[in-house]
Amino acid sequence: MMNTDYSRANLAEVLRGHGITPTHQRIEIAHALFSKMAHLSADQVLAIVNERHAETSKATVYNTLKLFVESGLVREVIVDPSKVFFDPNTDPHHHFYDIETGEITDIDAAKVSIAGLPDLPAGKVAAGMDVIIRVKRATA
Amino acid sequence: MMNTDYSRANLAEVLRGHGITPTHQRIEIAHALFSKMAHLSADQVLAIVNERHAETSKATVYNTLKLFVESGLVREVIVDPSKVFFDPNTDPHHHFYDIETGEITDIDAAKVSIAGLPDLPAGKVAAGMDVIIRVKRATA
DNA sequence: GATAAGAATTGGACTCTGTCTAACTCCGGC
DNA sequence: GCCGGAGTTAGACAGAGTCCAATTCTTATC
Numbered sequence: 001m002m003n004t005d006y007s008r009a010n011l012a013e014v015l016r017g018h019g020i021t022p023t024h025q026r027i028e029i030a031h032a033l034f035s036k037m038a039h040l041s042a043d044q045v046l047a048i049v050n051e052r053h054a055e056t057s058k059a060t061v062y063n064t065l066k067l068f069v070e071s072g073l074v075r076e077v078i079v080d081p082s083k084v085f086f087d088p089n090t091d092p093h094h095h096f097y098d099i100e101t102g103e104i105t106d107i108d109a110a111k112v113s114i115a116g117l118p119d120l121p122a123g124k125v126a127a128g129m130d131v132i133i134r135v136k137r138a139t140a
Numbered sequence: 141m142m143n144t145d146y147s148r149a150n151l152a153e154v155l156r157g158h159g160i161t162p163t164h165q166r167i168e169i170a171h172a173l174f175s176k177m178a179h180l181s182a183d184q185v186l187a188i189v190n191e192r193h194a195e196t197s198k199a200t201v202y203n204t205l206k207l208f209v210e211s212g213l214v215r216e217v218i219v220d221p222s223k224v225f226f227d228p229n230t231d232p233h234h235h236f237y238d239i240e241t242g243e244i245t246d247i248d249a250a251k252v253s254i255a256g257l258p259d260l261p262a263g264k265v266a267a268g269m270d271v272i273i274r275v276k277r278a279t280a
Numbered sequence: 281g282a283t284a285a286g287a288a289t290t291g292g293a294c295t296c297t298g299t300c301t302a303a304c305t306c307c308g309g310c
Numbered sequence: 311g312c313c314g315g316a317g318t319t320a321g322a323c324a325g326a327g328t329c330c331a332a333t334t335c336t337t338a339t340c
Contacts, residue, residue: 021336023288042326057290062327064288078274082297082326084221112254114247114273130274133254134218161307163317182298197319202298204317222297222326 006035018071025049025056029064033074039085039104079104079132094131107133146175158211165189165196169204173214179225179244219244219272234271247273 011030012022020026032048033040040048046061065086068074077085079097085104087095092109112131151170152162160166172188173180180188186201205226208214217225219237225244227235232249252271 021287023335025289058326059291059328059330060289078219078221081218081224082222084326107254112252114252132272132274134270134272161316163306165318183296198297199299199301199320200318224297 006031014073018073020067020071020073025060026064026067028056029061030068030073033068033086033088037088039077039087041083041085043083045086075130077104077130077132079134095133097132097134099134107131146171154213158213160207160211160213165200166204166207168196169201170208170213173208173226173228177228179217179227181223181225183223185226215270217244217270217272219274235273237272237274239274247271 008027008031011027011034015022015026015030028049029045032045036048042061042065045065046056046058049056049061065074069076069086072090073088075087075090077087077095079085079095080102089106094107094109094112096105096107097103098105109131148167148171151167151174155162155166155170168189169185172185176188182201182205185205186196186198189196189201205214209216209226212230213228215227215230217227217235219225219235220242229246234247234249234252236245236247237243238245
């Protein structure tokens with residue numbers, strides 16, 4: 001788990017630690033994701049980053065989010081057709097998605113298991129697997 | 141589970157049984173889904189239905205798939221950003237989705253369980269919940 | 281601190297999935 | 311067979327995401 005220092009200077013170090021050149025835009029995007037600690041869509045990230053002055057383009061937000069996903073800094077959560085969310089929490093966990101309200105709730109990874117996965121200890125869902133449970137009512 | 145007679149005449153009866161007026165287009169769409177018994181996207185359904193002569197519009201395919209989902213004839217499977225798949229198998233089950241190959245594999249519903257769902261017998265995932273497990277390698 | 285070369289960013293056009301609409305056609309009860 | 315409502319249609323539209331060539335920034339090296 002990441003520490004909780006979300007200063008620009010610290011975020012720059014975090015990016016360097018993941019082999020990412022810390023540009024202004026990338027730092028702002030990282031700041032948006034980590035300081036909110038919420039599941040954000042690319043659109044929401046774009047809006048937050050440009051709240052005061054428009055300074056980051058759509059292309060950069062998409063490029064950067066893709067880069068962050070590839071380097072394991074955030075996770076992609078695909079719950080909705082036509083909208084991907086980005087989750088700054090990379091601890092092993094899964095997601096409930098309420099179809100009706102659009103709400104996303106975390107589930108402890110240890111609580112989800114699948115029988116018949118002989119190569120996994122106790123049938124637990126392996127790290128790297130992304131379990132998304134779509135429900136019709138809030139179940140959290 | 142549905143029977144395996146995929147003749148137009150029988151599909152018309154199946155549609156009527158679900159309260160759906162069996163038009164030519166709807167029968168063709170049902171035929172595409174059930175005779176292949178595969179997870180198809182709206183685009184694929186459109187292509188299959190119009191293989192010989194263009195006779196069904198995009199709007200009708202979308203309308204019909206939505207109608208089929210609402211009446212429980214097929215299920216929506218949301219595994220990929222920007223593409224929804226439709227599954228003619230409505231038996232309770234869940235899905236593995238291989239991010240790299242795009243392959244979708246079924247999992248027996250009984251094999252997936254979540255701890256900490258007190259209102260559900262034995263922590264089993266409830267009917268109506270749609271569990272999608274996104275993996276990086278084929279795990280089936 | 282200046283320089284240079286590659287990396288990052290940009291805006292805008294573009295693609296793709298899916299929606300909407302208003303006119304037209306078909307289905308089924310009478 | 312007629313009629314009214316249900317179903318279908320083409321094409322315009324919307325929103326998320328991609329692409330590209332031109333520009334700007336970062337950083338290693340001096």
